[in-house]
Amino acid sequence: MPINVAVIGVGAFGRNHARVYQQLQQTGSVRLVGVVDADMARADAVAGEFGCAAFGSVEQMLTTRSEVQAASVAVPTVLHLEVARALMEAGVDVLIEKPVAATLGEADELIRLAAQHRRVAQVGHLERFNPAVRATLPLIKRPMFFEVHRLSVFSPRALDVDVVLDLMIHDLDIVLTFVKSRVKEIRAVGLPILSGKVDIANVRIEFESGCVANFTASRVSTERVRKLRFFQAGQYISIDYGRQDVLVFSVGGASDGAHPNVAKDATLGWGTPSASTPSAPSANLQISMAKPAITAEEPLLAEIEAFLRAVRERSRPVVSLEDGRSALELGLAILAEIGRHAGRIGLG
Numbered sequence: 372m373p374i375n376v377a378v379i380g381v382g383a384f385g386r387n388h389a390r391v392y393q394q395l396q397q398t399g400s401v402r403l404v405g406v407v408d409a410d411m412a413r414a415d416a417v418a419g420e421f422g423c424a425a426f427g428s429v430e431q432m433l434t435t436r437s438e439v440q441a442a443s444v445a446v447p448t449v450l451h452l453e454v455a456r457a458l459m460e461a462g463v464d465v466l467i468e469k470p471v472a473a474t475l476g477e478a479d480e481l482i483r484l485a486a487q488h489r490r491v492a493q494v495g496h497l498e499r500f501n502p503a504v505r506a507t508l509p510l511i512k513r514p515m516f517f518e519v520h521r522l523s524v525f526s527p528r529a530l531d532v533d534v535v536l537d538l539m540i541h542d543l544d545i546v547l548t549f550v551k552s553r554v555k556e557i558r559a560v561g562l563p564i565l566s567g568k569v570d571i572a573n574v575r576i577e578f579e580s581g582c583v584a585n586f587t588a589s590r591v592s593t594e595r596v597r598k599l600r601f602f603q604a605g606q607y608i609s610i611d612y613g614r615q616d617v618l619v620f621s622v623g624g625a626s627d628g629a630h631p632n633v634a635k636d637a638t639l640g641w642g643t644p645s646a647s648t649p650s651a652p653s654a655n656l657q658i659s660m661a662k663p664a665i666t667a668e669e670p671l672l673a674e675i676e677a678f679l680r681a682v683r684e685r686s687r688p689v690v691s692l693e694d695g696r697s698a699l700e701l702g703l704a705i706l707a708e709i710g711r712h713a714g715r716i717g718l719g
Contacts, residue, residue, distance in 0.1 A: 373402040374679055377442040377463075379429060379454050381408045381417040384468065385445030391675050392443075393421040401679060404436050429457045439463055441491075441682045443675075447531045452477040455492070459484050464491040466678045469544075470536045470702065471695030478696040485692055493678045493688035494695030496544040500673035503615045504545060506663040510608060510619060511549055517584035517601040519546070522592035525565050533569040535561070535709075536702045539588035542599060543705075544690075544698040549601070552580035554701060561709040562718075564591045574705050615668075619661045 405424035408414035418425035426432040441464040472478040485492040561572035571589040597612035
């Protein structure tokens with residue numbers, strides 16, 4: 372039987388949720404029942420495009436379409452709790468866009484509501500479903516240094532939150548997933564450029580494991596960059612989110628047995644050091660370059676399919692509310708440090 376779904380909030384990103392649900396509708400796995408938006412003209416336009424009903428509020432939808440079983444929540448962050456609460460109390464499972472909530476208190480309330488009403492609740496940390504990230508997970512040993520860049524051209528979308536909670540939070544979630552260690556220290560600086568909130572930020576995080584991660588996020592760039600690079604013993608791994616591409620550089624036998632789907636592309640010899648260079652690398656040190664096998668896939672499609680699978684199986688989602696809370700907690704701690712830095716240097 373198809374799962375009856377709806378999308379709450381059909382701005383730029385919510386419309387994409389509706390598009391994917393309509394695409395999956397062709398397989399018989401779901402039925403897009405309706406879309407909700409406070410802007411009825413927008414709701415009507417998206418509903419007409421994807422062949423479903425339009426509603427001006429969640430209450431109106433639940434009153435007339437009680438068969439809704441699952442919904443994407445893509446409203447502004449400050450409305451996540453209000454909307455998700457109404458849905459979960461009505462017995463609807465939810466996929467909540469990132470960040471999960473505006474405050475940790477709201478995130479805790481979402482966790483409580485999901486447990487009370489036994490609802491599946493997934494958070495939309497999209498990069499978890501990027502094929503490049505999925506291909507990297509089996510390669511993780513003990514990452515010790517990250518360099519992350521996420522740059523975007525300015526858009527009036529998502530200006531209800533700072534760049535840390537808008538863009539950087541994707542990478543915070545990924546690094547937390549890779550490192551699996553508590554945060555020890557945060558250094559951060561950020562500035563408002565074109566909006567009233569922080570538009571560009573640079574952050575250094577040290578974890579209790581000893582790992583250090585540097586993040587740069589900007590929504591006032593002249594180019595679009597989404598890259599994450601990290602080092603672990605004898606290995607350097609580079610992820611390009613946009614190209615869905617991973618490169619693995621290994622010294623000597625560091626990649627031996629790393630993963631059966633990693634195909635060696637090239638081996639670079641550093642040659643034999645001369646007698647006059649006693650500190651040079653050992654003779655015939657080899658650096659191999661490999662690329663894990665990756666099947667290109669739209670991350671949003673993979674995310675929604677994972678959500679629907681959790682709904683159907685009543686299982687824990689890939690990205691839980693607790694995961695979303697952890698990323699939010701780190702993002703808010705970064706913003707607090709940015710505020711302290713601004714105060715120290717007299718930026719107000």
